[in-house]
Amino acid sequence: MSAGFSKLPRLPFRWDGAFKLSVMDRYIATELIAPFLFGVGAFSSLGVSVGALFELIRRVTESGLPLSIAFKVLLLQFPQFIVYSFPTSTLMANLMTYSRLSSDSELTALKSCGVSVYRMVLPALVLCTLVTGLTFVFNESIVPASNFRATTTLSEALKSDEPLFQERNILYQEFRNVEDEDGDREEVLSRLFYAKEFNGQQMLGLTILDFSQNGLDQIVSARSAEWNSDQKTWDFSDGTIYVVSADGSFRNIVTFEQQQLQLPRAPLDLASRKRDYDEMNIAESLDYLETLRQSGSESKIQKLRVRIQQKLALPFVCISFGLVGAALGTRLNRTGRATGFAISLLMVFGYYLLTILSGAFAQVGYIPPVLGGWLPNIFGLIIAIWLLIKSSQ
Incomplete structure (x- = not known):
C-alpha cells in the first residue's frame, strides 16, 4: 500500500483559490491510464483483425487488390475500431485497477480513512466522462469521413461495377401543411x-402529379429531366402537361420540347448513392432522414431513426x-490481467447482443x-448502481 495513503485528508478536494486533486x-487516475491504453491497443487490434484484415487479405488474393491500397484501406478503417475499443477499454481499466486495489487492501485502508465507495469511484467516473467526449469527437468528426474514404478507395481500386445511384423506380413524395375549418x-x-430510371445524370420516364394549387391539379409526363444546378430548377424534355380542374375535366394540355419546372432537388438526392450508416455523422443522418420521410x-x-439513437x-x-x-472491481479480491480481459470480453458480448436485440425490436x-x-x-x-450499493454496504 502506498505510504501516501496515511496522509489522506478526509475531504478529497480543496479550494484555496484553485481546484486541486487529492492524493487519492x-x-x-495514474493506475487507470496504463490498463486503459493497453485495452485500446489490444481491442483495436483485435477488432481490425476480425473485422477488416481477413476481408482485405481475401481481396488481395482473390481480386488482385494491391497491397499498398489494402494497407491504406486498413489505416482508414482503424479509427472506427479505436472508437469501438474505448468503452471496452474503460471497462477493463476500471475492473483491473479497482480489483487490484481491493486485493492489496488499499480500498480497505481508504474506507478506514472515511472515504466511501462512491467517492472512490469518482476518478473512474471522471475518466469515463472524458473518454465519452473523446468517443463523441471521433465518432462525429473522424470515423464517418474515414469510413467513406475507405469505401471509395476500395471501390476505385477494384473498379466496382456497383452504380453510385438508385437505377430504377425513384419515388418521392412532397407534403405540405394545410389548415382545416x-x-x-x-x-x-x-x-x-x-x-422509371436514373442513369446518373438524367431521370428517365417521368410522371409528376402536382396537387400544390387548390382546385387545380397538374400531371406532367416527360421523356427525361435533368437538374439545373445553376438555376436550381429541373429541365424537362419531350413532355406533356395536363391541367385538370376540380371536377376532373381537362382544362388544358400543353406539349413541350424543353420546359423548366420549379420542383425540389430532393428526388435527385434520393436517387444518388447515400453514404452508409457508418459513413454519416449525426447531422448528415438527420438530413438523410428528412429526405427519406418525403419518400415514404x-x-x-x-x-x-434507430441508428441515429444508437449513434x-x-x-x-x-x-x-x-x-x-x-463497482465490480471493488468486489473482487484478486483479478489478474487475463481474468479482467476475459470478464471484459464476456460483458461486451452481452452488451452488443442486447444492442442487436433492442435495435431489431x-x-x-x-x-x-x-x-x-x-x-x-x-x-x-x-x-452499475446496484453493484455500487452492494459494495458500499
Missing part, C-alpha cells in the same frame, strides 16, 4: 415525383461500462427507436 485522485393543421400530399419508405425511416448512445456506453467495471416497431438505442446503456447503468 491522482493515484487512482376547425383550425387544425394536417399534412397532405403536395407532389408525387416518379421516374417506412422501413428505411425506422431503421435510420447518440454509443459514447455514453463508456460511463456505463466504466461504472460497472469499477425497435426497427420492427415493438419498442420506440429511443428505447431501442438507449436500452443497453440504461441496463448497464442499473447494474
Whole structure:
C-alpha cells in the first residue's frame, strides 16, 4: 500500500483559490491510464483483425487488390475500431485497477480513512466522462469521413461495377401543411415525383402529379429531366402537361420540347448513392432522414431513426461500462490481467447482443427507436448502481 495513503485528508478536494486533486485522485487516475491504453491497443487490434484484415487479405488474393491500397484501406478503417475499443477499454481499466486495489487492501485502508465507495469511484467516473467526449469527437468528426474514404478507395481500386445511384423506380413524395375549418393543421400530399430510371445524370420516364394549387391539379409526363444546378430548377424534355380542374375535366394540355419546372432537388438526392450508416455523422443522418420521410419508405425511416439513437448512445456506453467495471472491481479480491480481459470480453458480448436485440425490436416497431438505442446503456447503468450499493454496504 502506498505510504501516501496515511496522509489522506478526509475531504478529497480543496479550494484555496484553485481546484486541486487529492492524493487519492491522482493515484487512482495514474493506475487507470496504463490498463486503459493497453485495452485500446489490444481491442483495436483485435477488432481490425476480425473485422477488416481477413476481408482485405481475401481481396488481395482473390481480386488482385494491391497491397499498398489494402494497407491504406486498413489505416482508414482503424479509427472506427479505436472508437469501438474505448468503452471496452474503460471497462477493463476500471475492473483491473479497482480489483487490484481491493486485493492489496488499499480500498480497505481508504474506507478506514472515511472515504466511501462512491467517492472512490469518482476518478473512474471522471475518466469515463472524458473518454465519452473523446468517443463523441471521433465518432462525429473522424470515423464517418474515414469510413467513406475507405469505401471509395476500395471501390476505385477494384473498379466496382456497383452504380453510385438508385437505377430504377425513384419515388418521392412532397407534403405540405394545410389548415382545416376547425383550425387544425394536417399534412397532405403536395407532389408525387416518379421516374422509371436514373442513369446518373438524367431521370428517365417521368410522371409528376402536382396537387400544390387548390382546385387545380397538374400531371406532367416527360421523356427525361435533368437538374439545373445553376438555376436550381429541373429541365424537362419531350413532355406533356395536363391541367385538370376540380371536377376532373381537362382544362388544358400543353406539349413541350424543353420546359423548366420549379420542383425540389430532393428526388435527385434520393436517387444518388447515400453514404452508409457508418459513413454519416449525426447531422448528415438527420438530413438523410428528412429526405427519406418525403419518400415514404417506412422501413428505411425506422431503421435510420434507430441508428441515429444508437449513434447518440454509443459514447455514453463508456460511463456505463466504466461504472460497472469499477463497482465490480471493488468486489473482487484478486483479478489478474487475463481474468479482467476475459470478464471484459464476456460483458461486451452481452452488451452488443442486447444492442442487436433492442435495435431489431425497435426497427420492427415493438419498442420506440429511443428505447431501442438507449436500452443497453440504461441496463448497464442499473447494474452499475446496484453493484455500487452492494459494495458500499
